[in-house]
Amino acid sequence: MERSKISVRNLELSYGAARALKNVSMEIRGCAVTALIGPSGCGKSTFLKCINRMNDFVEGVRIRGSVFLDGEDIYDRRVDTTLLRKKVGMVFQQPNPFPMSIYDNIAYGPRLHGIRGRQELDGIVEEALKGAAIFEETKDRLKKSALGLSGGQQQRLCIARALAVRPEVLLMDEPTSALDPVSTRKVEELIRNLKKKYTVVIVTHNMQQAARVCDDAAFFLAGEMVESGPGDVLFSRPKDRRTRDYVAGRFG
Amino acid sequence: MVDETTLYHKRKRPAEAFLLSAVYGAASMSVILLAGMVGYVFFKGAGTVSWSFLTTAASVLQKTSGIGGNLVNTLYIAVLTLLAAVPVGVGAAVYLNEYAKPGKLVRLVEFTTETLSGIPSVIFGLFGMVFFGETLGLGYSLLAGAFTLSLMVLPLIVRNTQEALRTVPDSYRMGALGLGASRFYMIRTILLPSAMPGILTGLILAAGRIVGESAALLFTAGSGSRLPKPGAGASDTIRRLWEKAHESGGTLAVELYLQMQNGRYETAFGIGCVLIGIVLCINLLLKLGADRLGNKA
Numbered sequence: 001m002e003r004s005k006i007s008v009r010n011l012e013l014s015y016g017a018a019r020a021l022k023n024v025s026m027e028i029r030g031c032a033v034t035a036l037i038g039p040s041g042c043g044k045s046t047f048l049k050c051i052n053r054m055n056d057f058v059e060g061v062r063i064r065g066s067v068f069l070d071g072e073d074i075y076d077r078r079v080d081t082t083l084l085r086k087k088v089g090m091v092f093q094q095p096n097p098f099p100m101s102i103y104d105n106i107a108y109g110p111r112l113h114g115i116r117g118r119q120e121l122d123g124i125v126e127e128a129l130k131g132a133a134i135f136e137e138t139k140d141r142l143k144k145s146a147l148g149l150s151g152g153q154q155q156r157l158c159i160a161r162a163l164a165v166r167p168e169v170l171l172m173d174e175p176t177s178a179l180d181p182v183s184t185r186k187v188e189e190l191i192r193n194l195k196k197k198y199t200v201v202i203v204t205h206n207m208q209q210a211a212r213v214c215d216d217a218a219f220f221l222a223g224e225m226v227e228s229g230p231g232d233v234l235f236s237r238p239k240d241r242r243t244r245d246y247v248a249g250r251f252g
Numbered sequence: 253m254v255d256e257t258t259l260y261h262k263r264k265r266p267a268e269a270f271l272l273s274a275v276y277g278a279a280s281m282s283v284i285l286l287a288g289m290v291g292y293v294f295f296k297g298a299g300t301v302s303w304s305f306l307t308t309a310a311s312v313l314q315k316t317s318g319i320g321g322n323l324v325n326t327l328y329i330a331v332l333t334l335l336a337a338v339p340v341g342v343g344a345a346v347y348l349n350e351y352a353k354p355g356k357l358v359r360l361v362e363f364t365t366e367t368l369s370g371i372p373s374v375i376f377g378l379f380g381m382v383f384f385g386e387t388l389g390l391g392y393s394l395l396a397g398a399f400t401l402s403l404m405v406l407p408l409i410v411r412n413t414q415e416a417l418r419t420v421p422d423s424y425r426m427g428a429l430g431l432g433a434s435r436f437y438m439i440r441t442i443l444l445p446s447a448m449p450g451i452l453t454g455l456i457l458a459a460g461r462i463v464g465e466s467a468a469l470l471f472t473a474g475s476g477s478r479l480p481k482p483g484a485g486a487s488d489t490i491r492r493l494w495e496k497a498h499e500s501g502g503t504l505a506v507e508l509y510l511q512m513q514n515g516r517y518e519t520a521f522g523i524g525c526v527l528i529g530i531v532l533c534i535n536l537l538l539k540l541g542a543d544r545l546g547n548k549a
């Protein structure tokens with residue numbers, strides 16, 4: 001078996017006294033889409049945020065275990081979180097463009113990481129917008145506020161913003177739950193394309209969506225990772241009864 | 253029994269009509285009183301206001317009775333005060349909102365700033381005179397006055413900045429942090445620009461209070477009214493500006509107080525006109541700025 005891009009070992013997380021992740025271990029392949037499924041409140045978002053340490057900002061959170069990215073433990077004390085989050089980007093449930101121009105939104109990350117040259121930035125912005133399949137719609141209004149875009153466009157803009165720092169991994173937390181069906185299709189298509197260059201981990205509560213976009217899948221329940229493996233196996237012939245019940249109920 | 257075949261049964265409600273007229277009466281009364289007072293001040297003082305009144309300093313030798321020196325002092329105090337209070341106030345608000353863990357300490361600091369804004373200004377004057385004037389040896393000087401006023405307007409700036417920071421959605425913060433921004437970078441590039449309208453509101457409200465303040469300044473900045481002499485060259489000008497900050501100087505409001513005390517009501521009303529004019533301008537600025545920024549977002 002090829003070496004995993006991300007490997008999670010015995011991850012435990014609690015918010016104060018409440019345990020949110022219980023001894024989670026799993027492998028995530030590179031250049032593939034991994035879908036995390038499970039009922040709401042089971043810890044999918046929490047798990048996702050562990051992969052780029054966004055949980056560091058939560059008051060009273062305690063984390064044990066390790067998450068290896070290319071063999072390096074991201075919870076090691078020597079880790080520079082800025083560098084980590086440059087490698088592991090994140091797209092949120094609600095599109096959250098900054099209140100500035102489309103161009104400045106995309107250039108925010110590169111500027112943050114020290115790129116100042118006008119031409120270089122222009123190139124990165126164009127590349128990122130193309131990568132997120134939103135270049136054609138925005139190329140004539142780069143200087144206009146990003147808040148004027150539709151919800152679906154805003155979400156693709158946020159994906160472009162994440163791509164602009166040239167990450168290796170892209171974490172997406174229910175990226176289409178705030179979007180209409182047409183925008184959802186576009187974003188799903190985009191996700192399938194992204195895996196050529198990026199490792200994508202996506203949380204979704206929509207089983208059909210998971211089946212459409214993923215290569216691998218993992219089923220979470222009450223803070224535990226119940227079962228993981230190739231998506232088609234997990235959806236059609238799950239090993240665990242709890243997975244089978246959940247999948248059967250969801251596909252209806 | 254009411255005839256139910258028609259809707260035309262609207263009843264007269266005398267109590268409601270009475271209350272309505274009482275409310276209208278109270279509203280128009282307050283407008284008329286205010287407008288009347290402002291009108292009266294202008295009526296009595298407009299004749300005094302002239303170009304030379306605004307640009308010369310009072311001098312027995314040259315037989316001038318202008319307020320130019322006080323005008324300059326007012327500007328001086330306003331700028332110095334804001335220079336001291338805005339960075340500290342904005343910094344405190346950012347700390348309270350973004351860094352401090354919510355808890356007893358934060359509530360204590362917030363309670364203190366609230367209380368600070370209710371303290372009579374003359375007490376700031378007393379403290380400023382003893383602390384800045386005597387302990388720090390600034391004497392009666394524009395600098396001592398400005399420091400005193402910075403304490404006084406600090407709550408205004410802290411509160412307005414905090415309100416503004418609270419309205420910035422968390423998703424902006426997470427978006428920036430998720431791209432790898434440090435907290436400080438995120439605050440500088442996302443939060444402060446988004447909170448700018450609130451910060452400006454606090455700044456302009458503070459300017460209004462500074463211009464109108466007399467009790468806190470009388471015994472800290474004193475009552476000098478000399479006009480500064482223009483310096484020769486840039487470095488000389490800077491040196492003079494710095495020296496002037498250590499001299500005593502009365503603002504318009506302080507001068508108005510002193511003129512009243514001496515029974516010179518004509519000059520007092522003249523200064524009153526100028527002060528009202530300045531305050532009107534500040535409020536217009538506030539309104540214009542709020543509209544402009546409100547439209548942009």
Ligand SMILES: Nc1ncnc2c1ncn2[C@@H]1O[C@H](COP(=O)(O)OP(=O)(O)O)[C@@H](O)[C@H]1O
Pocket residue numbers: 015018020038039040041042043044045046047058
């Ligand atoms: N910031 C937080 N503080 C306290 N508890 C939290 C926090 N975020 C999530 N939780 C709790 O952790 C559990 C898992 O939440 P989450 O990861 O958001 O689930 P999911 O994304 O699968 O719906 C839930 O019980 C939730 O209430």
Ligand SMILES: [Mg+2]
Pocket residue numbers: 044045046173
């Ligand atoms: Mg979630």
